[in-house]
Amino acid sequence: MLEYHSLVSGEWVKGSEGVINVIDPSCGKVFATVSKLGRGQVAEAIERAHQGFKEWSRTPALERSRALLKCAVKVRERSEEIGKLLAQEQGKSFVDARKEVLGAADCLEYYGYLAVNILGEVPPPNALNLRSIAIRQPVGVVFAVAAWNYPVSLISWKVAPALAAGCTVVVKPSRETPLSTIEFIRACVDSGLPENVLHVINGDNEVISEEVFVNPRVRLIALTGSTDTGKKFIEASARNVKRLILELGGHSPFIVFADADFDKAVKDGVKRAFRNAGQICNSVNRIFVEESIKDAFIKSFVEQTQKLRLGGAFDEPPPDLGPMVNEAGVRRMEEFVEDAVKKGAQVLCGGKRPTEQRLQQGFYFEPTVLVNVSPDMKIMQEEPFGPLVAIDSFKTVEEAVEKANSVRYGLVAYLYTRDMGRAFQVAEALEWGSVAVNNINPDSLFAPYPGWKESGIGLELGHYGLEEYLEWKHIKLEVM
Structure with missing residues (x-):
């Protein structure tokens, strides 16, 4: 029986609210447990991510780029072990599972290269003594929710552009397939990321949501999930006007x-x-x-x-x-x-x-x-x-x-x-x-993946996916 916990600031934190049983769908048997955090522990993880944002957002783009490339290398090194966990907890063949993990490494690498291509603008002045500069800055702490059907691939679509932009990330794995997500994040952290940049929290959806949606430190929420879940996220996030990236259902x-x-x-x-x-x-x-x-x-x-x-x-x-x-x-x-x-x-x-x-x-x-x-x-x-x-x-x-x-x-x-x-x-x-x-x-990886109608809001993949984690700022200077 495997035992897993949450990863906060590079340390494993045992939850105080019991465990999640992880089932092998090919035989219906429990083969692992993941301890569940309480609301106070969730708040602590978010606070650590906020502290990490103060440094990571000011880290030069070239350093963020190199960090993501190192993450990609480490994930590839561990693709077989992550793939085996993914196959066992989700049910897809090991061949497909390892392919998914390698695809997630490609995503880290792609956004690693894009990190050095975040550009601003110099709009034309509206007076001789004034100049405008438009710059782009990272949104802040991101809460990213993994989907159980592609728990490594889809979380990489969120983690990679967020880190490239200069955001810090708190990841919530799916209750059905948490292990491969945890090990993917562990590989990224082990590659040398600063300790407060990337975290994993596990627990009951209600407990985590109660904290995430009211906590002002969380500035953006990225979800791949059902349309009904997405609607709940929209409603809950409206209270604090949190930004959303939602990739929802399809038919x-x-x-x-x-x-x-x-x-x-x-x-x-x-x-x-x-x-x-x-x-x-x-x-x-x-x-x-x-x-x-x-x-x-x-x-x-x-x-x-x-x-x-x-x-x-x-x-x-x-x-x-x-x-x-x-x-x-x-x-x-x-x-x-x-x-x-x-x-x-x-x-x-x-x-x-x-x-x-x-x-x-x-x-x-x-x-x-x-x-x-x-x-x-x-x-x-x-x-x-x-x-x-x-x-x-x-x-x-x-x-x-x-x-x-x-x-x-x-x-x-x-x-x-x-x-x-x-x-x-x-x-x-x-x-x-x-x-x-x-x-x-x-x-x-190189093109947008948009959802029309009730299939989502916001964009993932391509440089468009990176731009979702950035905010514009206009700086106006009097120069004469």
Whole structure:
């Protein structure tokens, strides 16, 4: 049984409020505990971060850059051990888990280089004896919340730009997958960061929130989470006008025109629908296929889905998809399927827990394909966040766009066609922050990752992500 605590100013702090049990979703057994901090301990961590901000914000950009590059090196050195913890607590294959950790190291490196490129402006004067200088300064203490589906990757999207900007960070790991986040932060701290720059706090969400949202030291809150959680953050942060970066839910449409590369569209659709057991904000949940190829597409899609192999994180060969993170996720899938079937949908494959003996102890759910779907079904309106996809059809471009835009979300959409004129036409009409055309890799370290509508506010990735952690200041001088 592994035992973990919180990391404050480079020291491990045991919480005073009991423990969080960390469960291996492949077998349903507790394999680690994390002690929970009380509210006073949370306040102390924030105060330490505030003290650290006084120095870190004045640290020359070149030194911050070098510090982040050292963090990246240390994370790469420990990628295997962090990856093993990530695989065990989240359920994804070890291959995918280690890849995630290495991607987080890339993120640290990228923002390390960007740290020396924070630029201001010299606006034109409005009088002969006056001069204006516009500079950018770090916001202050950042509270960053890790998501359980990609707990290392997504926290790096917050920690790296915040540190590059000169902010200090208090990280709250997910209760489901805290260990890999803790070890990622430990690696960064061990690389030589000053002691009050980066902290990890664990505990009950309510206890931590009670302190974070009223504490004036916390100036910005960065979250990857559900839309409902994001709305609670907006409401709570309004009392003290805290800045927010929220990457929230998605319900991605996947549009396939008749002229698309058929085999690629099917292969990519299956992969993006079921990777990480569908537990991805940009997972494909709704597929819209042009009417003339609908039957052939459904047949091929189901055939490939039925070949997918379920398994544990360390199975050999690596499985195509692992378990869901907890029992609640499995029950959610059952509810979505039951709702769809009750309203007339047909289950072509999956739709239930697996019957194989080797999978009985974990939180597994078969990859599921639904057809004969209608707009009133939950699967067509709400994000299932699991291995469940519905296939529908369209006759015109306008119908495809209308169906894709019919939900409250707007994170990522996918589009397959060989007609580049139509690709631009549809991409511009889609109410989604990212549109991937003929590929299923919508995010890039070098480009913004915005959420439209109820999928978020603020930006992550690219230089845009760094700018979220900076504030403008106008300095006006009388020079004559």
